[in-house]
Amino acid sequence: MDAFLLQILNGLDKGSAYALIALGLTLIFGTLGVVNFAHGALFMIGAFCAVTFTKLLTLSHKVVDESRKDFLGNPMQVDVPYIYDWFGQETGDAMIDWAVPLSILFAIPVMIAIGFIMERGLIKHFYKRPHADQILVTFGLAIVLAEIIKYYYGANPIPTPAPSAFAGSFDFGAMLGMDANTIIYPYWRLIYFGFAALIIGVVFAFLQFTTFGMVVRAGMADRETVGLLGIDIDKRFTIMFGIAAAVAGLAGVMYAPINSPNYNMGMDFLVLSFVVVVVGGMGSLPGAVLAGFLLGILESFASMAFVLDAIPGLNQIIIYLVAIIILLTRPRGLMGRKGVMED
């Protein structure tokens, strides 16, 4: 029982990342009809937003500290971050400690801007071209984005710690009345899951309860009719692209403490997220979220010791295996709509 619970919890954080990326992919696919291979790169850029923001916060200048001496006996020079000067030392330290959550505020405008530029500058010209061309050009873009990041940040992963308040682990076992330390789970992963659930909720609420969302949903169902009604649907879809980019970016920002960002992380997640989208059903938002969590949890179940004893290596291939089985038995995916991408 406890092992079972533990695996579900372990699956949640990876599942959250899959679900968020897949949600963005589906948003883009459902609105613009574009298969975006560069979406993983957006996730990666989000993670590097956290890195950049941390670096910005710790930008410092040298101050001579008279009370301390360096090894030569001269007054020691100390690096003092600029934010100490502006907000005082205590607030400054707190801000540096909370850099990752704070970088959400930094990432949202950056990601939306990147999304706009991408859509207006490149993707716009590919609506009418075949899906293969869309895949190829966004694949090229993904390479370019990853290489730019590699040029500026190097190829090594950059550790980006979570706030120290969330450094420990949460003892689930004790809460459920089991022995202490049977189910322990890092706080940050719990936060990540909560954050993902919040974002997913916000996106769905936005689509469901606002006029803007209603128009977008109408456009997803029948783009031509909405256009004939005199609504500039292209503009709204561009905004949706920006939102999808922001969702991927936020998923990346919060993932930075779990997995130190490196320039290749986007590609690893992209391949899996595509599989998630296909399993969930192309163009179905709830399907993408459901499949994301489902596959994340399945993956962590497959890495349990007794499963690996029975079928070695299952954890490596389970997602692909499930995808193949789903595609062959339920061609539309778990919750795919009729008429989407059926050729």
Place this chain on the structure above:
Amino acid sequence: MLGLKKRDAGLLAIVACLCLFAPFLLNPFPEGSAMAQFNAGYPDLMQRLVIFGIFAIGFNILFGLTGYLSFGHAAFLGVGSYAAIWMMKLLTMNIVPAIIVSVLVAGLFSLVVGWISLRRSGIYFSILTLAFAQMSYALAYSVLTPITGGETGLQPKYTDPRILDGAPLPGQTPRANLFGLDMKASTQLNIGDWVFTFNAGYYIAAAVMLIAFYLSIRIFRSPFGMMLRAVKSNQHRMNYTGLNSKPYTLAAFVISGMYAGLAGGLLVAMDTQVGAERMFWTASGEVVLMAILGGAGTLIGPVLGAGFIKYMENIVSKINESILEQWFAFLPDSLTDLMVTLVYPFVGKGWHLTLGLLFMLVVIFLPGGLVEGGQRIGNLFRRKKTDPKSPDGKTTPAE
């Protein structure tokens, strides 16, 4: 000639000449000069040029003719490589059985993968092939370690049984050969300051590439190739006429998998080692780049693309900061620094950035790749002489 039309025979002859004289063409700079490091005429690179040419030709038979975009072709290359290395470990260091078996094994594997993947088309097909390739990679890296060597990979060892070769001479490392002809055997020709290297392995690989190229021309010009092109232009219409297109696409998939296996076998024949990273999805992406960059759906395009990418990779990644400074030294100092900072991200380690940008530009502006670019330039000159509206003898199929 050889059952080819005049134009195709000409094309084959051009490729044959290029292959034959590659050691000269790729070594334009005299030994000892400052530019000598940009010579590409060394055996290792020339072998890779032709082998990846084979890989791209095979990929083009699937993507160029049927329009099915496979993102998992490296899996077949990897499977072929593993098959070849096992032949070398168990049977003999002669490359003939290794290559034959690698083609057969890759063919069988692609039959299984294709039979499943081809149930879907479009993006689903791409993702299914990608899933299979990633699965093979993950398995080769972890569970199948007894067969694949896992992270270390495989290489022929002294202690391998090699039942046909008998016991190796003591102190001699086993080397790949063709009936006794060592793959690494080279002769050098000195003309003035120039040094040209002729390598046995390269010429064998080039000969295989020519055969592969010839076969691909025959496939392109056959009724079978016509059927594949029909699948690309409108599969629904094909189905409505009562024709089952699956056997044709599956055949194309298997042929293209066998080409990939052949390339994998040759890679092992030239450099006797295999690692799982050969099957990683970036390797699959690379062959897609080659085919598109050269011109998918054309005969010569993939060969050009493979040659271009491998050649430029070799040249561009060798350029470093000091070389750039030399090149821009004629400018005033401040301009030199500016140019070096501007160009530096694109050369050396930044080769992938250049490749990515180039690839995007090709997809956006030149969907037909280098071949289309060449044709456009050719048309610019031809237009002055002939009226472009006059029929050129080619018939364009109705969409």
